[in-house]
Amino acid sequence: MEASTQCVVVGGGPAGIMLGLLLARAGVEVTVLEKHADFLRDFRGDTVHASTIRLLDELGLGEGFRALPQSKLGNFRLPMEGGDSVVLADFGLLKAPYNYVAMVPQWDLLNFLVEAAQQEPTFTLRMNTEATDLLKDGSGKVVGVSYRTRDPLTGDTLGTGEFRSELMVACDGRGSVLRSRAGLVPREFPVPFDTWWFRIPRDADETDPVASISPRFAGSEVLLSLTRKDYHQIAYLAAKGSDAKLRAEGVESFRDRVARLRPDLADRVDQIGSMDDLHLLDVKLNRLSRWHEPGLLLIGDAAHAMSPAGGVGINLAVQDAVAAARVIASPLLSETLDDDHLAAVQKRRWLPTVMVQTFQRVLHRVVFAQVMAGKQPNPPKPLVFAARRLPGFPKLPARMIAFGPRPEHAPDFARRKP
Incomplete structure (x- = not known):
């Protein structure tokens, strides 16, 4: 079976569903392929940071999001020797209503976003559909994906097919099949x-x-x-x-x-x-040096796998999706998309990725590596001094964690009134 659409998004995680929603609101025909029958996976992260909450408000989805089961984190503490801790980031110092991190079961968030996306006539979600390989033309440009469908109860293959599209976007996570098929190998950083x-x-x-x-x-x-x-x-x-x-x-x-x-x-x-x-x-921290090939774009964990440290992975992936939608929506509609557009997505999201991963590597070193070695965590003394003695200091890391470097706003074409 062969089908065609303007954009195929592989992976129904936060990046994939958000990108599908945004592109559909621009009028792009987009199909999201998700290999599972539902979103109920226990290993998924739950943290929804202020940058994502603000984005949902801009999309007209804030009220519905706040109705989901959730709790609020008011600060981020670093453990210290003797069982003590120091408040590194105090989200309460930020301007309301974006002064907390929400803890929301990810399957609730994804189902909520899918419901919103399905209001758009150009959005399609295909569950139990696993991308298996890339299709290329004679010049080497990616022009589609092959896939197989599975029985949700037995896991048996029900059928195979191909999707042809102007652009494939890999949002299929840290074990990305499309990344592997493209021969792209990320740089790995040590994780303790x-x-x-x-x-x-x-x-x-x-x-x-x-x-x-x-x-x-x-x-x-x-x-x-x-x-x-x-x-x-x-x-x-x-x-x-x-x-x-x-x-x-x-x-x-x-x-x-x-x-x-x-x-x-x-x-x-x-x-x-x-x-x-x-x-x-198997916790990974890595990133690709190049997030794209002709006809193929990688974002989220497929481009840069994040450690669970700080709970920033979901939100960084969502920011990638917003930046990608802003860049590629118009060229997809006008059939003028080229590799320069894909490079522009990476260029915009590269520095935020490097900064966040650097933050995670510091957390690995000052907290997790020490704990794994049987030692009490011992954060750097200047950091502890600043957190305890400088009244305004906890607001700086709070903003960095809650919004991240270069937070993205919803494109005009995707905004709706509540």
Whole structure:
């Protein structure tokens, strides 16, 4: 089966859905391919920063977004020796209503954006549709993708086909198939930890708000708990390369680790039935030196995989999507898109990416590397002094985290009144 459209977006994450929504509001015929049957993946991040909240307001979606289940983070703390901490960023110092970071289950956010996008007649979302390869013409330009559809229950292949398009946009994440098929290899930066995701039931009488986050540090281990309606989504962080050792120790040993870090959940750790209930996330921090080829653009984690440190990945990907839509919408409509337009997207988003990844590398060094080595985190003394002694200092990192460098505004063609 062969089909055609003006733009194919591969990957239904925050970058892909946001780009599809924006292009559709410009009148571009856009098809988003998502390989899964739904958006319910526990490893997805939940942080929605002020830059994204402001964007949703500009799109006329702010009221609906605020009605989603969520909690608010008011500050960002760095752990220190002796169990103490210092407020590095105080979001409350920022101007309302963009003075917090929202914790929103990502599947709720994606379903909300899809609902908005489906109001546009030129938007199409195809679930259970996995891009498998790039199609090129005789000159080497990318002109489409091949795909296969799967049965959502069995995973069996139901069919195959091709999509032809003026532009393919890879939003298929840190393990991007399109990036691999294009032969693009990112530069890797060292990461001191990996993450194991699992669930533990939540008691009906617990009072933590839905989507709140609870971090615990002990020895060389970190536990982050995201509160869901009926369960806790938990991330266990340990030194990179520890997976084989953890699994060899067995589930009883792992239950003991969780109970030690979260004594309040000790009565439920037996719900971790086996080590198969743990889902490893091999944490990456990398970026491509070139985000495009003729007919192909890569954004979000496909172009620059982010560490979970600081929870900035979703928002940086969304900013990429906004910048891309602003640059490529008009050329797509006029059929004048060329590689210079794709290069312009990378040029605009390159510096913000480098700055955010540099921030994450510092966090890795001053916090996570020390914890993974069994040491107490010891942030640089000048940073601690500034955070504690200079009243206005926490506003600077707060703005950097909440909005990031070079935050993007909604293009005029995509704005709607509430």
